[in-house]
Amino acid sequence: MKRIANLTILLVVVMISAVNAFSQDWSQFRGPGRDSKVTGFKAPAKWPAELTLKWKITVGTGDATPVLAGKNIFLHTRQGAEETVLCLDAATGKQIWRYSYAAPAVTGPASSHPGPRSTPVIGEGKIVTFGVSGITSCLDLTSGKLLWKKDENQGVPQFSTGMSPIIYKGSVILQTGGKDNGQVVAYDLNTGAEKWKYTSEGPAYASPSMMTIDKILQVVLFTEKSLISLDPSNGKFLWKIETPPMQRFYVSVSPYIDGNKIYYTGLGAGSKAVEISRQGDTYVSKELWSNPEVGAKWTTPILKDGYLYGFTDQRRIYCINAANGQTAWIDNATNSDFSTILDCGSVIIGFPSTGYLIVFKPDPKAYSEIVKYKVAETAVYAFPVITGNNIYVKDAESLMLYSIN
Secondary structure, X not given: OHHHHHHHHHHHHHHHHHHHHOOOOEOOOOOOOOOOEOOOOOOOOOOOOOOEEEXXXXXXXXXXXXXXXXXXXXXXXXXXXXXXXXXXXXOOOOEEEEXXXXXXXXXXXXXXXXOOOOOOEEEOOEEEEEOOOOOEEEEEOOOOOEEEEEOOOOOOOOOOOOOOOEXXXXXXXXXXXXXXXXXXXXXXXXXXXXXXXXXXXXXXOOOXXXXXXXXXXXXXXXXXXXXXXXXXXXXXXXEEEEOOOOOHHHOOOOOEEEOOEEEEEEOOOEEEEEEEEEEOOEEEEEEEEEEOOOOOOOOOOEEEOOEEEEEOOOOOEEEEEOOOOOEEEEEOOOOOOOEEEEEOOOOEEEEEOOOEEEEEOOOOOOOOEEEEEEOOOOOOOOOOEEEOOEEEEEOOOEEEEEEOO
16 A cells, blocks of 8 residues: 555656646737746746757747746747648657648848748637748647638738747737738637738737737737727727837837836837726827937847846846836847747746856846756747747757756
């Protein structure tokens, strides 16, 4: 009986360890909540000198962040003349299924990034991808079977597409705008039929976010000249905030939503905070503060304990007081104009394109680095996917799994 009891305890420990290793799905851009927050992560009391590389495989070119569901991880990349969706075993990297389609080559100013940039989205048993030339594909998550496909764009923005889709109540919402418009469209997730379309100013490269004002859910996104809000159920225009004119290349940072407050930034435009309220059938925006010295080219900040943390367009890490917009500190710890950042509870993890994973404390007094790891030899433009004690890293052509031991 004692041996049976010990065996039972051992099995329970193994099962708990397996759950902890893969404890959180990563279903869309900026994580499950689309807010760059990693839940269920517990920082080690002492960080190891090095992360353990479990495996590394070649998957193709592209900057799209992988998505994770259950025991599988999914990628959207370019392999030769095709864009490819891969389903891999998250523990081993073994391929489970693969779907490919012919895709036009990327030319012009975006040719140095020939693969997909838009992070796929998972929901309702499906995965939706948005290719660099504007091809939308919906696949069955389990089998990889193509359910529907759209290629209806009249040209693409100057630097090709980079906006990541959202799934909402049986619809997938994308900003599919071409050269001269910021078209937003919703497709039926099951059939691909168009549900609604909104045509606006020129397109942006930032991905949409969701917010709720007075119990009304809204999709918030940038156009070339404005920050706008639409009703996700029918595409009805709700409100608009005009933003400083910027070249399309520069409107690449998604807004950060906190209740009815929006924090947004852009290259050369500094950072701003606004509050949206509903008055009858109209919406009113109130600027809370403006900080002209801290702006970002690519990185959506995170909000942690009343402070915004992010990476500036001057290749620095910053901390801003979210209540008044005052700069708490700026540090030269990184040298990259593209970085991602994640709120991991007791620590913040930054990931510059230089391939260094930086762990630091959320401290408004000063930048306080804990540890730094070199995890990629080529440029990195995708978010790290963190679940349990595992970190997935997608660089120029490879996917790697590291563990924190």
